[in-house]
Amino acid sequence: MSNREKIFIFRGNEILVEAGTDRVVTEKPVLLDDGAISDYLDEKAHVPPALYSIAVCSDTPAPEGTEWRLVRRMLAVTPEPVLQPMLKALALFHWRLTVQFCGKCGAPTEDKSDEIARICKTCGFVTFPRLSPAILAVIRKDNQILLASNAKFTTGVFSLVAGYLEVGENFEECVRREVREEVGVEIDNITYVASQPWPFPDALMVGFEATWKSGEIKPDGVEILEAGWFGPDNHPPLPPPGSLSRKLIDRAFKKLSK
Numbered sequence: 213m214s215n216r217e218k219i220f221i222f223r224g225n226e227i228l229v230e231a232g233t234d235r236v237v238t239e240k241p242v243l244l245d246d247g248a249i250s251d252y253l254d255e256k257a258h259v260p261p262a263l264y265s266i267a268v269c270s271d272t273p274a275p276e277g278t279e280w281r282l283v284r285r286m287l288a289v290t291p292e293p294v295l296q297p298m299l300k301a302l303a304l305f306h307w308r309l310t311v312q313f314c315g316k317c318g319a320p321t322e323d324k325s326d327e328i329a330r331i332c333k334t335c336g337f338v339t340f341p342r343l344s345p346a347i348l349a350v351i352r353k354d355n356q357i358l359l360a361s362n363a364k365f366t367t368g369v370f371s372l373v374a375g376y377l378e379v380g381e382n383f384e385e386c387v388r389r390e391v392r393e394e395v396g397v398e399i400d401n402i403t404y405v406a407s408q409p410w411p412f413p414d415a416l417m418v419g420f421e422a423t424w425k426s427g428e429i430k431p432d433g434v435e436i437l438e439a440g441w442f443g444p445d446n447h448p449p450l451p452p453p454g455s456l457s458r459k460l461i462d463r464a465f466k467k468l469s470k
C-alpha cells in the first residue's frame with residue numbers, strides 16, 4: 213500500500229483502532245471477515261489522498277489486537293495527517309448509504325469516475341456529497357461568555373449556542389437567529405473564527421464570536437434547558453477536547469484570562 217492510500221474501518225460511528233492505543237487501523241486486518249463488508253469506497257480516482265472506507269455490520273466483533281472506538285473519542289488524539297482523511301472517509305461512508313438510488317427517478321446509481329459523486333444509470337442525475345452547515349457562537353459579555361446546557365446533552369456539560377443554517381440564510385443571520393431563539397439575547401460584532409468537518413453524519417461546524425448587545429438570558433426550554441454567563445475560573449463541565457466548541461471555549465477563556 214502506498215502512503216497515499218488509507219483504509220478506515222467503520223462500524224456505525226465507531227472506528228477500528230489498535231487495542232489499548234489511540235492508533236487507528238489503516239490496513240485491512242487479515243482476520244476481518246470479507247462477508248461482513250457491506251460497503252467499499254474506492255476513491256483511487258480522487259487523489260490525494262486515496263481513501264478506502266470499509267463498513268461492517270453492527271454486530272461484527274473486532275479482530276484480535278483491535279477494538280472499536282467511537283470516532284468522536286478519536287478527534288483529540290488522532291494526528292492531523294490521519295484525522296483529516298478519517299473524517300472525510302466517514303462523511304463519504306455516511307453519504308453513500310443514502311444515495312444508492314436516484315432521488316429523481318429511483319433507479320440505481322453508481323460512482324462517477326471523474327469526481328466524488330453518484331450518477332444515475334437511467335436519467336443521468338448527479339448527486340454530490342451533502343454538507344449541512346451549522347454554526348457555533350461564542351457570545352461575550354464583559355469578562356464572561358454564554359454557555360448553555362442542551363436538552364440532548366446527557367453528560368451535564370455546558371457548551372455554545374449552536375444550530376443549523378436554514379435555506380436562504382447567511383451565516384450572520386443564522387447566528388443572530390439561533391442566539392435569539394435559544395437564549396433570547398441580541399448580539400453584535402459577529403466575526404468568523406474557525407470551522408471543523410463534523411461527519412455525524414454530514415455537518416460542517418462553523419464557529420463565530422459575537423458580543424452581547426441587549427436582553428436577559430431566557431432559555432427556550434426546548435433545546436436549551438439552562439444557560440448563563442461564565443468566566444475562565446468559574447464554569448460548568450465543558451465538552452470533551454477535540455470538538456470545535458471546546459476549542460472555541462478554550463480560546464475565549466484564554467483571551468479573557470489575559
Ligand SMILES: [Zn+2]
Pocket residue numbers: 314315316317318319332333334335336337
Ligand atoms: Zn435517475
